[in-house]
Amino acid sequence: MQLHELSVREIASGVRGRKFSALEVFEDCLGRSAACEGKVSALITTTADAGRQRARRIDERIARGEDPGPLAGVPVILKDNICTRGVRTTAGSRILGDWAPPYDATVWALLQDAGAVLLGKSNMDEFAMGNTCGTSAFGPTANPWDVARVPGGSSGGSAAAVAAGYVPFALGSDTGGSIRQPASYCGICGLKPTYGMVSRYGLIAYGSSLDQIGPFTRNVGDMALVMGLLARQDPKDSTSTCGTRGECFAELQDDLKGRRVALVRDFRDFTLDPGISEAMKKTIAALERAGAEMMEVSLPTVGRYAVACYYAIAASEAHTNLARFDGVRYGYTVNSSAGMKDMFQEVRSHGFGSEVKSRIIAGTCLTEPVRSEQYYVAATRVRTLIAREFAEAFENADCILQPVTPSLAPKIGEVDDDAMKGYESDLYTLPVNMAGLPGYSFRAGTDADSGLPVGLQLVGPRWSDGRLLSAGLALEKILGAPVIAGGGN
Amino acid sequence: MKLDSDEVRAIAMEGRLSLTDAELQGAVRYINNFLEMVDRFKELDLKDVEPFAFAESVECPLREDVVGVFRDRDEILAARPATGPFFSVPRIMEE
Amino acid sequence: MSDKAEKSKNLTFTPVIGIEIHIQLRTKSKIFCTCSADYTNDEPNSHICPVCMGLPGSLPVLNRAVVEQGMLAGLALNCSIVSPTLFFRKSYYYPDLPKGFQITQSDLPIAAGGWLDISDDAGNPKRVRINRLHLEEDVGKLHHSASDGRLEGAESSWVDYNRSGLPLAEIVSEPDISSAREAVEYVTTLRRRVRYSGASDVDLEKGMMRFDANVSMKCSDGRWGRKVEVKNMNSFHALERAIEFEIRRQTKLLEDGGEVLQETRHWNDAKEITRASRVKEFYRKFIVEPDLPPMVVSPEWVESVRETLPEMPEKKAERYVNLGLTPVDAAVLSDSLDVAEYFEACVAAGANPLRAGNWTRTEVLRVLGERRIGAKDLPVRPEALAKLIGLIDDGRLSTTLGKTIFEAMLQGLSFEDAMKKSGAVEGGVGADALAKVVRRVLEANADVVGEIRPDTRGKKIKFLQGLVMRETKGQARADEVVAAIEAALNSK
Structure with missing residues (x-):
């Protein structure tokens, strides 16, 4: 087995036990990424030199008898909306230009403390707005299982890189499915943690009340290991409220005896690709085999209003989050003698792509004083109903099993990016962010026709992340762990 | 409620965005789909529903009033061509 | 139109x-x-x-x-x-x-x-x-x-x-x-x-x-x-x-x-x-x-913050008027908290409120303005000013000498050193010392003493009193000086 095929745990223990060096791991991963990048294009920036230097330093520390930490020498890729000091961070947009943040996101600081080594920054939909990686200013990323298809989005680059074996884990961000959907398309594990579990400090915001950073891995054990390091209350993020709840990742239980797993009654009649229906059946059987009890819950408000509510909230928050990009302090700018307003307009009109512009317009529109009560404020009230409905459902059920998307990864260029049609396909992912819940996306099987991976997700009440991963472990033992994709080779 | 292209252009200006004709067409379609979707809220009686602010009853944490200096100030300034210690913008006439 | x-x-x-x-x-x-x-x-x-x-x-x-x-x-x-x-x-x-x-x-x-x-x-x-x-x-x-x-x-x-x-x-x-x-x-x-x-x-x-x-x-x-x-x-x-x-x-x-x-x-x-x-x-x-x-x-938390809130200026001004100050003086003294607190400390240390008010309003505020400092940074602490005012009130210091001592304290001298430097002695002039000075003044001004008639007595004594006061650097009380002069004249 080659080094890049190893898990997070295997690499860290190998490096710490001097079975191989951090530099060897890094070079092998770099080689793997170089072999695939031509077709996959998962990365916006590759940090080969800085990574090598850091890997060497880790090897030196080990030679001196020090312990660089539980991620000693483990290469990682970060979604390009996570700030990395001195390393260009673009959020998939032209508007940030060559901006290199003067500070590290808290998650990156935590990973560095644990000994991880940065291999690169991954491609993403511009400002995380999209679900194909197609809105990136740096061009599309391909799905490593079939390079004619999309990897999903917005964290498509991170998902594709982990699936293709560039690195054993990567970080993404999930505002309305941006971790779970690409994890599903790429056949790996992706966790959108409970809102407040992971610090958002240093994450370039899209919808601040929805955004959450989470990992991609190729097995559930690695997921728990990485989450155990990231789940820390951060004094720099006032919405980081996890306290000591990170302990839930310390030990997973694969016994599901007595656990009540629910299907959503209101989603029953929706059309699914046959491969996904098949995976649902197999997974239900596996859950029952592991001791779980199947049941049904009803989420009528979620079914009818969650998508509308999500887009209203996300756009309203996004247009304020993106107001800072005016060319004055950092990023792309123009020399305008025409005046302030023209300069702002020129910078923003050239700097942002059309999807981002549309969402800024939507957010501006919904929050205008004349419309705010009817749309923005109404949406915040609907959100209360949605959160309440989930809370009631979880009085009876321990978690919900549902698809991530109704269909498999579409072909690049064949995505109907005409707004709302695509939006209905977000129904399985968006509501989870509305209520601040954890959602775990895992590989449940393979589509017989296309050979594409099929992902499903488990959704639980707030702070049940550890229990979701426990169920994930039980399923992984029965269904098998993800394998590395061809990556176009 | 439907918006015409002039209204959408005006809203775009509020967001300091000028649109090409193609972008404008796309934005008009997008925003009208969007509004049609959020118009669903009218079906609900929301009068007594509190706006959702945060996922659970968290209180805003408070930090102590202690001065800390950001050491990499120069890196913030370096993001712009040198104009002394200032950031420069096109001349604004004082109101 | x-x-x-x-x-x-x-x-x-x-x-x-x-x-x-x-x-x-x-x-x-x-x-x-x-x-x-x-x-x-x-x-x-x-x-x-x-x-x-x-x-x-x-x-x-x-x-x-x-x-x-x-x-x-x-x-x-x-x-x-x-x-x-x-x-x-x-x-x-x-x-x-x-x-x-x-x-x-x-x-x-x-x-x-x-x-x-x-x-x-x-x-x-x-x-x-x-x-x-x-x-x-x-x-x-x-x-x-x-x-x-x-x-x-x-x-x-x-x-x-x-x-x-x-x-x-x-x-x-x-x-x-x-x-x-x-x-x-x-x-x-x-x-x-x-x-x-x-x-x-x-x-x-x-x-x-x-x-x-x-x-x-x-x-x-x-x-x-x-x-x-x-x-x-x-x-x-x-x-x-x-x-x-x-x-x-x-x-x-x-x-x-x-x-x-x-x-x-x-x-x-x-x-x-x-x-x-x-x-x-x-x-x-x-x-x-x-x-x-x-x-x-x-x-x-709200209550603990409320407790740190000082008495408000209007309340203070009202209190000052009750102490006998004019509304204008009361308003001036209560305008800023440090000055009001200075004034109140002065009164608390025993100074007559009217005198303390006068001194604060004129001398203290003048210096604060000149030096652009707060009352807390004034070298003359309110307790020292109260002592000074007390001595003047008792007639043991003339107002002029009081101001000299005040100035000396402003230069950083302690109350005692300022007194010494100005030639003043704490506790004023004793009866014996005063009698001595009176004798000396009467001797040196025998011509004046000789001119005392019933109709000029008051005027002449006043003149002699001024001389004695000057000799004692204003530290003797005016009434005591008059009494001592009367006693000396009567014993002749």
Whole structure:
């Protein structure tokens, strides 16, 4: 087995036990990424030199008898909306230009403390707005299982890189499915943690009340290991409220005896690709085999209003989050003698792509004083109903099993990016962010026709992340762990 | 409620965005789909529903009033061509 | 003249004024980051960080002291403290606003429903209601001159973000004010109380207090004119002049049958006029600030803050009048807390309140003004002044010598050293010593003594008394001196 095929745990223990060096791991991963990048294009920036230097330093520390930490020498890729000091961070947009943040996101600081080594920054939909990686200013990323298809989005680059074996884990961000959907398309594990579990400090915001950073891995054990390091209350993020709840990742239980797993009654009649229906059946059987009890819950408000509510909230928050990009302090700018307003307009009109512009317009529109009560404020009230409905459902059920998307990864260029049609396909992912819940996306099987991976997700009440991963472990033992994709080779 | 292209252009200006004709067409379609979707809220009686602010009853944490200096100030300034210690913008006439 | 204008001639117009005041709260660090809040004289952009520069990915963390100072100011303005409250994002585009929105409490303020008592133009008591006090962040500062300092022909404006993120309280009055004079009394009273509370230094020269005024005119026929917002006043004088200007402008417009436009106008301090803002007033859009959960202050916290609030100036002045001071002196002494406390310490140390008031109002305030220091930094401590006043009161020191000793203490001498240096002896002149001096004076002025007749006795004794007082450097009590002279004359 080659080094890049190893898990997070295997690499860290190998490096710490001097079975191989951090530099060897890094070079092998770099080689793997170089072999695939031509077709996959998962990365916006590759940090080969800085990574090598850091890997060497880790090897030196080990030679001196020090312990660089539980991620000693483990290469990682970060979604390009996570700030990395001195390393260009673009959020998939032209508007940030060559901006290199003067500070590290808290998650990156935590990973560095644990000994991880940065291999690169991954491609993403511009400002995380999209679900194909197609809105990136740096061009599309391909799905490593079939390079004619999309990897999903917005964290498509991170998902594709982990699936293709560039690195054993990567970080993404999930505002309305941006971790779970690409994890599903790429056949790996992706966790959108409970809102407040992971610090958002240093994450370039899209919808601040929805955004959450989470990992991609190729097995559930690695997921728990990485989450155990990231789940820390951060004094720099006032919405980081996890306290000591990170302990839930310390030990997973694969016994599901007595656990009540629910299907959503209101989603029953929706059309699914046959491969996904098949995976649902197999997974239900596996859950029952592991001791779980199947049941049904009803989420009528979620079914009818969650998508509308999500887009209203996300756009309203996004247009304020993106107001800072005016060319004055950092990023792309123009020399305008025409005046302030023209300069702002020129910078923003050239700097942002059309999807981002549309969402800024939507957010501006919904929050205008004349419309705010009817749309923005109404949406915040609907959100209360949605959160309440989930809370009631979880009085009876321990978690919900549902698809991530109704269909498999579409072909690049064949995505109907005409707004709302695509939006209905977000129904399985968006509501989870509305209520601040954890959602775990895992590989449940393979589509017989296309050979594409099929992902499903488990959704639980707030702070049940550890229990979701426990169920994930039980399923992984029965269904098998993800394998590395061809990556176009 | 439907918006015409002039209204959408005006809203775009509020967001300091000028649109090409193609972008404008796309934005008009997008925003009208969007509004049609959020118009669903009218079906609900929301009068007594509190706006959702945060996922659970968290209180805003408070930090102590202690001065800390950001050491990499120069890196913030370096993001712009040198104009002394200032950031420069096109001349604004004082109101 | 049009009919409309003709008809307007017989109407009268009453100004209706509301005032919005921004004050900078006194903290060490900024409201949402740890950058220093004290930037006076520092290099532009020297107190900046990812948070107050609005760098992508940065998040605000609220400073406890801002909440506390906000409560303190609110309580000083008779407001109730509200909890929980929220922060909002107020969106507009301007280069001094790094995030493209300002974080502000706006309509869900920490303090609401206050009031201040002033007097109206006829001298009758009047209450101005305060709608709210809310917390928010300040914006950066724009400089419009060219890099070489020239104003004309500059192609750029310059932004300094040192001020970005300083903690502000915005205090919004109800439209209860009817004249420029009332407005000035309102802001003066407010400033005094806020300074008393310690919530802000409200130093106008340092821009720690800024004013906007909403001015409209109520017509005697019951109609209301539209509201005009006048911005950009940084001194009491500017506030007064701007309101006066606006009242004149609107009255004239209405009298001529015209209409007042609802608009924002800027006060031009140099030209002393208001001018319609060239920039159309921005759309102000609000959404909940998702990065800051609701702010909760416990009743216990509110009470502990209330306990730190000192007695307010009006109460003090009232007390001083009861001590026998004139209302004017009482107002002067209670104008700032450190002076009031100095005066009170002086009285507490045994000084006669009238004398202590006099000394504080004249000597102490003069020195504070000259040296530009607070009463706490005055070398003459109130206890020493009380002693000095006591000696003068007892007639053991002349006022002149008292002032000399006061001056010596100002130079840093202790009370004892100052006494010695001025040749004074604590405890004054003893009876024996006095008798000796009297004898010497009588001998040296035998001619005067010889001229004493019943009708000139009083005058001559007074003359001799002056000589004795001079000899004893004013340390002998006048009545004792007279008694000693009488005794010496009688024993002849």
